[in-house]
Amino acid sequence: MRRYARTAVGATMAAAAAFGTCLAGAQPAGADVNDCVVYPEPPYGSVGGGGVTCPAGAGDFTFRAVVDCYDGYPNPSNPQFVGTYYGPWTQASATTETSSTVQCHGHVPGSGIGFNTRIEVQ
Structure with a gap:
C-alpha cells in the first residue's frame, strides 16, 4: 500500500508541476x-x-x-x-x-x- 501511495503522490505532483507550467506560459511576458x-x-x-x-x-x-x-x-x-x-x-x-x-x-x-x-x- 505504501508503494502505491508514493507512486500516486509522485504522479500527482508531476501533473501539478506540468499544469503550473501551462499556467505560467499563459501569463503575459515578464516585464518591469x-x-x-x-x-x-x-x-x-x-x-x-x-x-x-x-x-x-x-x-x-x-x-x-x-x-x-x-x-x-x-x-x-x-x-x-x-x-x-x-x-x-x-x-x-x-x-x-x-x-x-x-x-x-x-x-x-x-x-x-x-x-x-x-x-x-x-
Missing part, C-alpha cells in the same frame, strides 16, 4: 518598470508635453510621468522654464498598456514644450 517607454526620450523635447507608457504585464506598481515644461514663446530656440509637472498616478496592468501623460502649456497655444521626461514609481 524598465520596460516602460518615456517620451520624448531625453534629452529631446516635444511640443505639447510628454509621458510614460508601460506595456501589458509591466508589473504591480503605480507610476506617473514627470516632465519639465518650457514655454517657447516668443523665441522657440530659447525656451523659458515654466516648471516641473506631474501626470496622474496610473496602475500598471497585467492585460493592457497603460499611460500617464503631462500637457505643457505656454503663453500662446502650441508654445509649450516638454523636456526631461521621466517616470516616478510609488
